[in-house]
Amino acid sequence: MKPALQQDMTVAVPSNISMRGRPAEAGSNALTGYTAVEDATVVRRLREAGAHLRSSACVGEFGFGLPVGGAAAVAPRPSAGGAEAVDGAELLMDFMGESRLAAAHASIYGLKPSYGLVSRFGLIGLIPSMECCGILSGSLNTIGEVLMTVAGQDGLDFSLPEEDAPDFSPREIRPEEITIGIITEAQSMAAGAERSPATGDSRGAPTPRGAEGFRASMEELRRLGFTLREVSLPGYELFSLVHRVVGSVEASSAAGRYDSVRYGPRAPGAKNWNEMYLMSRGAAFGTLIKSYLIQGAFFQFERYEAFIDACRIRARLVEDMRRLESEVDFFVLPMDDGPAQEVRSGAGVPPSLAGLYESHASTLYANVTGQPALYLPPVPGSAPTGFQLTGPRLSDGRLLDLGRFISESWGGE
Amino acid sequence: MEFEAVIGLEIHVELNCVTKMFCDCPNHPGDQPNANTCPTCLWLPGALPRLSQEALEKASLLSLGLGAELQPRSAFDQKIYYYPDLPKGFQLSQIHLPLSRGGGIDILDEDGVTRKLRIHHIHMEEDVAKLVHEMEGRLPVGLVDFNRAGAPLVEIVTEPDFRTPYQAMEFLKTLRTRVRYVGSSDCNMDDGTMRADANISIRPRGTDQMNTKVEVKNMNSVRHVGDAISYEIARQTAAVQADEAVILHTRLWDPDKKATLPMRAKFEGPCVPDPCVPAIELSPAWIEQMRTRLPEMPTERGERLTAQHGLTREEALSLSADPEVAAYFDALVARGIAPRTAMHWLTTQLIPAVRERRQDLNTSPVAPERLAALLDLLAKDEINANAAREVLVEMFGCDEAPEAIVARRGFKQISDADALDPLIDKVLTEQARAVADFQSGQVKALGFLVGRVMQASGGKADPKVIRELLDEKLGAG
Numbered sequence: 024m025k026p027a028l029q030q031d032m033t034v035a036v037p038s039n040i041s042m043r044g045r046p047a048e049a050g051s052n053a054l055t056g057y058t059a060v061e062d063a064t065v066v067r068r069l070r071e072a073g074a075h076l077r078s079s080a081c082v083g084e085f086g087f088g089l090p091v092g093g094a095a096a097v098a099p100r101p102s103a104g105g106a107e108a109v110d111g112a113e114l115l116m117d118f119m120g121e122s123r124l125a126a127a128h129a130s131i132y133g134l135k136p137s138y139g140l141v142s143r144f145g146l147i148g149l150i151p152s153m154e155c156c157g158i159l160s161g162s163l164n165t166i167g168e169v170l171m172t173v174a175g176q177d178g179l180d181f182s183l184p185e186e187d188a189p190d191f192s193p194r195e196i197r198p199e200e201i202t203i204g205i206i207t208e209a210q211s212m213a214a215g216a217e218r219s220p221a222t223g224d225s226r227g228a229p230t231p232r233g234a235e236g237f238r239a240s241m242e243e244l245r246r247l248g249f250t251l252r253e254v255s256l257p258g259y260e261l262f263s264l265v266h267r268v269v270g271s272v273e274a275s276s277a278a279g280r281y282d283s284v285r286y287g288p289r290a291p292g293a294k295n296w297n298e299m300y301l302m303s304r305g306a307a308f309g310t311l312i313k314s315y316l317i318q319g320a321f322f323q324f325e326r327y328e329a330f331i332d333a334c335r336i337r338a339r340l341v342e343d344m345r346r347l348e349s350e351v352d353f354f355v356l357p358m359d360d361g362p363a364q365e366v367r368s369g370a371g372v373p374p375s376l377a378g379l380y381e382s383h384a385s386t387l388y389a390n391v392t393g394q395p396a397l398y399l400p401p402v403p404g405s406a407p408t409g410f411q412l413t414g415p416r417l418s419d420g421r422l423l424d425l426g427r428f429i430s431e432s433w434g435g436e
Numbered sequence: 437m438e439f440e441a442v443i444g445l446e447i448h449v450e451l452n453c454v455t456k457m458f459c460d461c462p463n464h465p466g467d468q469p470n471a472n473t474c475p476t477c478l479w480l481p482g483a484l485p486r487l488s489q490e491a492l493e494k495a496s497l498l499s500l501g502l503g504a505e506l507q508p509r510s511a512f513d514q515k516i517y518y519y520p521d522l523p524k525g526f527q528l529s530q531i532h533l534p535l536s537r538g539g540g541i542d543i544l545d546e547d548g549v550t551r552k553l554r555i556h557h558i559h560m561e562e563d564v565a566k567l568v569h570e571m572e573g574r575l576p577v578g579l580v581d582f583n584r585a586g587a588p589l590v591e592i593v594t595e596p597d598f599r600t601p602y603q604a605m606e607f608l609k610t611l612r613t614r615v616r617y618v619g620s621s622d623c624n625m626d627d628g629t630m631r632a633d634a635n636i637s638i639r640p641r642g643t644d645q646m647n648t649k650v651e652v653k654n655m656n657s658v659r660h661v662g663d664a665i666s667y668e669i670a671r672q673t674a675a676v677q678a679d680e681a682v683i684l685h686t687r688l689w690d691p692d693k694k695a696t697l698p699m700r701a702k703f704e705g706p707c708v709p710d711p712c713v714p715a716i717e718l719s720p721a722w723i724e725q726m727r728t729r730l731p732e733m734p735t736e737r738g739e740r741l742t743a744q745h746g747l748t749r750e751e752a753l754s755l756s757a758d759p760e761v762a763a764y765f766d767a768l769v770a771r772g773i774a775p776r777t778a779m780h781w782l783t784t785q786l787i788p789a790v791r792e793r794r795q796d797l798n799t800s801p802v803a804p805e806r807l808a809a810l811l812d813l814l815a816k817d818e819i820n821a822n823a824a825r826e827v828l829v830e831m832f833g834c835d836e837a838p839e840a841i842v843a844r845r846g847f848k849q850i851s852d853a854d855a856l857d858p859l860i861d862k863v864l865t866e867q868a869r870a871v872a873d874f875q876s877g878q879v880k881a882l883g884f885l886v887g888r889v890m891q892a893s894g895g896k897a898d899p900k901v902i903r904e905l906l907d908e909k910l911g912a913g
């Protein structure tokens with residue numbers, strides 16, 4: 024097997040991805056003092072391929088959602104400094120689009136791989152059915168190499184489907200043979216248009232930076248010779264709701280495993296050990312995670328039917344996307360990278376669930392459906408924001424080919 | 437008003453797998469505390485469960501052995517449960533989609549009537565850790581032993597088909613036999629590899645209403661299950677007669693007080709499907725392959741023994757209750773030993789001898805071919821029964837063939853009339869009184885004389901030949 028990684032590549036690994044012998048506190052008080060006893064499979068494979076691993080901090084508790092407010096300040100940077108910056112990569116746990124959002128803030132590339140393509144063994148997560156290990160870099164080739172190194176079957180993660188990792192070897196892109204779908208409803212949501220019957224007509228609506236950048240990017244894609252076709256996904260606006268219900272219930276049901284007793288701070292003053300367990304859990308989590316867990320507990324115990332409905336809608340959305348995949352090869356979606364810069368720089372704004380979901384509104388879909396999604400930074404000088412490309416599950420390699428083709432035409436890479 | 441009980445059982449069976457259910461740790465809960473643990477069964481951050489194929493197979497065989505139907509698709513859920521013996525806060529269990537459904541066991545009830553007691557479903561789940569309470573000096577401490585955490589369990593949930601404690605006890609005994617047969621578990625209630633909880637309610641006899649039930653736990657023998665159910669029926673009947681409401685709750689059986697006592701309410705809520713353990717898809721071919729691995733089951737085996745070898749129902753059942761005993765019996769018969777002789781020697785001689793030596797029938801030095809060789813000598817009158825019993829004892833201590841032991845110990849039976857004649861004449865002379873008794877019609881005296889001749893031969897004479905010779909001599913007068 025040929026080595027997939029360039030020599031001396033540096034990969035930054037946050038503390039919610041286990042590295043044997045390193046504190047794995049995942050940015051949570053609940054894991055204070057916990058040291059990983061095993062390497063995550065992604066870490067082990069990178070190590071074996073000769074990568075230099077370096078630690079990075081978690082953005083927010085468990086790395087869950089880039090906090091509204093502090094995001095710009097803590098956005099990941101390409102790992103190695105100076106001129107070699109493009110050679111580095113950064114891993115980032117992706118629960119709701121964090122790797123694409125962080126890439127947007129840093130103006131680099133960010134990939135959320137297909138669900139089930141990369142082992143989750145050793146990832147300290149919250150929402151098993153939606154989370155995965157995202158990859159950021161200033162170079163798409165680097166992202167491709169890292170993905171090729173970490174992807175594929177793992178005897179330690181039985182949840183990976185029994186399928187071979189797709190062919191990642193670069194293949195030619197002929198724009199005239201490729202149809203890219205524009206999801207009407209995603210476009211209008213980014214434009215802030217009313218969510219009336221999805222006509223896609225956003226003229227006259229307020230025009231945030233996302234919509235503006237998106238329009239400019241579409242023009243560029245047309246100019247490159249791709250066929251663009253508008254397609255409709257009437258359920259698009261439900262992605263956020265489905266993510267919120269299913270994600271919070273999964274988190275709430277299983278978060279008890281971060282017990283804060285065998286590691287982390289034990290709550291003092293309990294009368295017996297049962298009480299000590301309960302009090303420790305109560306004291307361990309921060310406000311944002313706690314409100315997420317409480318929301319999940321509410322759906323699980325008070326509105327279980329809503330959870331079942333959300334699971335059903337999720338399955339339908341996956342089906343709907345699959346149906347659209349028969350009409351187009353890829354999709355292009357706007358990237359709303361959050362409120363205007365002025366607002367974002369105001370660090371210290373307490374993170375709220377509503378704010379978190381709002382800031383990830385344009386990225387949640389891929390975590391719900393399990394598709395791969397790639398963030399491309401804007402065309403230099405022509406648009407204020409970049410956009411996302413997505414395609415069928417396991418089309419990760421082709422998605423990177425497409426991204427590379429577009430970037431190169433724009434003078435990138 | 438006369439009441440009848442409506443009883444259902446929930447039976448946990450610990451599978452005798454080599455590893456735990458979701459990791460490769462040895463499934464030996466009794467080892468040094470926390471020796472058999474890993475990040476998965478300690479549920480450390482980042483660990484993932486990996487369902488053991490062996491657990492799936494043993495649970496499937498158990499299901500088939502109880503007549504249940506394996507489901508094409510089953511899955512694990514997270515059963516929320518907060519207690520220090522489950523620090524991760526949820527137990528992996530199949531709540532929504534169990535491994536198998538249906539099935540049941542036929543028992544003979546107290547009136548000798550065959551009754552089918554149905555199984556609702558059978559599901560897999562992981563066991564929890566064990567809590568140990570100790571004193572460190574004067575400070576009480578609670579310790580958690582994770583050796584049992586993640587051990588493979590199945591839970592068998594019955595329909596509320598039972599009406600009496602007797603039926604519940606019979607069901608458990610038959611269930612135990614069948615599960616041992618398929619080789620999935622030892623099913624010992626005293627060491628906890630089988631645990632039974634009972635749901636009990638009462639109603640006026642003849643109605644079909646379902647009233648509030650009470651769950652009773654902590655019975656660690658089949659007998660305790662019967663006692664606890666009896667107690668609970670009496671307690672609920674008294675309550676209803678005193679116009680008190682029966683409240684849904686859980687009680688623990690206290691074997692010393694011989695009473696059920698209420699226990700703290702358990703938190704229960706809807707379960708969420710576990711996103712990490714993939715759903716289990718069983719193909720018809722896989723299920724068929726499991727079915728071919730099922731041994732002949734005890735009821736069928738019992739019926740075959742009755743039909744083929746003319747044993748009584750009781751004899752056949754006593755042989756077929758234990759798969760090892762039944763297999764041993766089959767092996768003896770296959771070597772030409774008469775079925776009744778085989779049954780007699782197996783149940784009255786070999787099994788007690790094996791038990792006395794704390795051995796296993798399977799691994800004891802007296803393999804079926806050796807016992808068959810011994811019984812063959814007996815059948816050919818080369819030794820008598822007393823000698824055979826002594827040879828059997830010797831066979832436990834050496835690997836000599838029975839013939840060799842017989843020769844070495846000089847056990848070969850004297851059947852030669854010429855050799856026995858002088859002994860008989862001597863006894864007849866010495867025991868003139870007994871001879872007179874016999875001749876005056878006291879038949880019993882003959883047995884006495886046979887015994888005397890046997891004694892004189894040092895136990896080696898063939899009693900049949902002695903009897904013939906005595907008949908001849910005394911009859912001839």
Ligand SMILES: [Zn+2]
Pocket residue numbers: 456459460461472473474475476477478586
């Ligand atoms: Zn283990």
